[in-house]
Amino acid sequence: MEQRDRSRLLLLGQYPPSVVLDKDMRLLDAIIALDERGVRYGVVVDNEGVLEGLLSIDDVLFHVKKGYDEYSCVCEYVTNTYVSDVMDRDPPKVLLGEYGVEEVIEELARKKTGALIVVDNRDRALGIISTKHILSIMALSKMHAAAHEVMDKHIPTLREMNTIYEALEIMVSTHQRYVPVVDEKDKPRAMVTARDIISFIGLGETLRKLDERRDNEVMQTRIEKIASASLVYINPTTSLRKTIRLMRKYGVSGLPVVGEDDYRLQGIVSEEGIVAKLPHLAGIEIYYDYAKARLYIARAYI
Numbered sequence: 001m002e003q004r005d006r007s008r009l010l011l012l013g014q015y016p017p018s019v020v021l022d023k024d025m026r027l028l029d030a031i032i033a034l035d036e037r038g039v040r041y042g043v044v045v046d047n048e049g050v051l052e053g054l055l056s057i058d059d060v061l062f063h064v065k066k067g068y069d070e071y072s073c074v075c076e077y078v079t080n081t082y083v084s085d086v087m088d089r090d091p092p093k094v095l096l097g098e099y100g101v102e103e104v105i106e107e108l109a110r111k112k113t114g115a116l117i118v119v120d121n122r123d124r125a126l127g128i129i130s131t132k133h134i135l136s137i138m139a140l141s142k143m144h145a146a147a148h149e150v151m152d153k154h155i156p157t158l159r160e161m162n163t164i165y166e167a168l169e170i171m172v173s174t175h176q177r178y179v180p181v182v183d184e185k186d187k188p189r190a191m192v193t194a195r196d197i198i199s200f201i202g203l204g205e206t207l208r209k210l211d212e213r214r215d216n217e218v219m220q221t222r223i224e225k226i227a228s229a230s231l232v233y234i235n236p237t238t239s240l241r242k243t244i245r246l247m248r249k250y251g252v253s254g255l256p257v258v259g260e261d262d263y264r265l266q267g268i269v270s271e272e273g274i275v276a277k278l279p280h281l282a283g284i285e286i287y288y289d290y291a292k293a294r295l296y297i298a299r300a301y302i
Contacts, residue, residue: 013129017043023084035202041115044087049124053087057194065168075210093117109276131271139244148236150277151257151267157182165219167192178254186264188256190227200226235260
């Protein structure tokens with residue numbers, strides 16, 4: 001990559017990261033830490049702050065499911081498993097001062113990840129940039145694009161009577177952190193998210209049941225018990241600017257898209273989908289405004 005003007009740097013993201021973990025921490029404690037801060041990533045560093053790895057909520061879901069499938073005891077498994085056993089030892093990262101916002105977006109899309117760790121020239125972890133941070137800038141921008149242009153159309157769904165384990169199966173197999181809950185007419189009724197599951201697992205009552213080896217009871221809990229009831233949805237023609245603002249307002253990273261007439265589910269718009277697909281839409285131009293420190297996105301009409 002060619003040398004970039006350091007004046008382009010926007011300290012976008014979280015500095016320092018919201019959750020910093022030690023590799024010798026029990027996975028159970030890491031799960032509780034992620035749940036308490038309500039974040040999707042924990043940065044793993046050594047005593048000098050040097051980056052050692054990254055633990056994501058996707059990793060957590062995978063190992064909660066593994067603890068149940070292979071050991072029939074989630075509590076024992078996450079208690080005896082350590083962060084070093086499950087973390088990504090080579091997480092995507094960017095060097096402070098070397099990347100502008102455009103390059104960060106390109107890296108997020110190219111590596112198909114939801115976050116990049118910001119490091120200094122000694123590889124010390126200084127912060128983390130996620131798709132949520134990118135969208136915070138896009139929310140300030142004028143965009144002539146609609147939800148249908150970036151939505152994922154082929155998505156699995158659940159019914160209210162389905163279980164937490166069935167939701168886990170979908171999330172782990174598809175790397176999707178949210179699954180729409182629909183009725184018999186394919187109309188969205190709720191959304192179950194990875195955070196819903198982690199928060200449920202972290203409850204004192206749930207941990208007590210798991211400690212008592214009542215894993216089946218926990219995993220067979222119906223998702224209607226944990227899914228968000230106050231569902232926010234958008235139409236295919238909803239502008240991306242409004243879509244992003246709704247995401248920020250309600251603190252969600254994915255919104256179901258429904259038909260304007262029949263309200264049947266047509267797809268999902270996610271943070272990752274916007275960041276990955278928007279820069280590649282025909283006629284979309286991205287440029288960085290140094291003075292206002294914003295990223296502007298506009299449709300070029302031909």
